[in-house]
Amino acid sequence: MPADRIPPHPDPRDIPLQQVLEALIEPARRAIIEQLSAHPADIACGAFDLTITKSTATHHFRVLREAGLIRQYYAGTSRMNSLRREEFDDAFPGLLEAVLRASLREAGPRGMRS
Amino acid sequence: MPADRIPPHPDPRDIPLQQVLEALIEPARRAIIEQLSAHPADIACGAFDLTITKSTATHHFRVLREAGLIRQYYAGTSRMNSLRREEFDDAFPGLLEAVLRASLREAGPRGMRS
């Protein structure tokens, strides 16, 4: 029996702004979002570049999922993650783009001249 | 001597995204931003519609000012507040607009049909 290993995925439109901001404020969670948006394919939980333990990572993935930011599904024993880009943008237009842009601007342009 | 009652106003471009999000995550602080963006003129600290004590409000205003979101100056014994719209938008394009839009969507459209 597949059981209900597939966790619930709320509609981003039903999520209050407060919850979304609380999800995006944690640096490790933003790192997850950044890596998802930079990578073309979905990523397994264990394949992210994070410096935290597995149990902490699980916590972060759940917060992101419940905030409508990521989708999770099983591929064998791995739990895959993908960004819910369109659905989230539809509920919070411009928000993810603004956060990602600021995030990349801080960590991104190595060696840029003013 | 006017003394240094005028607190420091950092350049929004020097503020990390983390600090901005921490400023925007508090509902009372978002209420301040919303009221500033909805009102044409500047607003004194005591003239906001808030349900917190003065000392707590002072704390929130400081957080917003240090995050580059508001400008403060004295008018007599009142401390006036204004939104640093352009400067902030220049540093974090689209962020304030996205947050304000989501904020107003939740509390705003009274009586709207689907």
Next chain:
DNA sequence: GTCAAAGTTTGACCATGGTCGTACTTCTGT
């Protein structure tokens, strides 16, 4: 000069949330 108004500062309290270790579950390969 005195008094009230408007904010600030300080200190304390407390709830929230990120963190980890440990134990547990579920699936895959052999």
Next chain:
DNA sequence: ACAGAAGTACGACCATGGTCAAACTTTGAC
């Protein structure tokens, strides 16, 4: 069937930050 891999769940710990009360400062008005 068994072992290992990949995550999850639970509990505990602890730092951070919002909150208030009380005392203080500064300004404007009379």
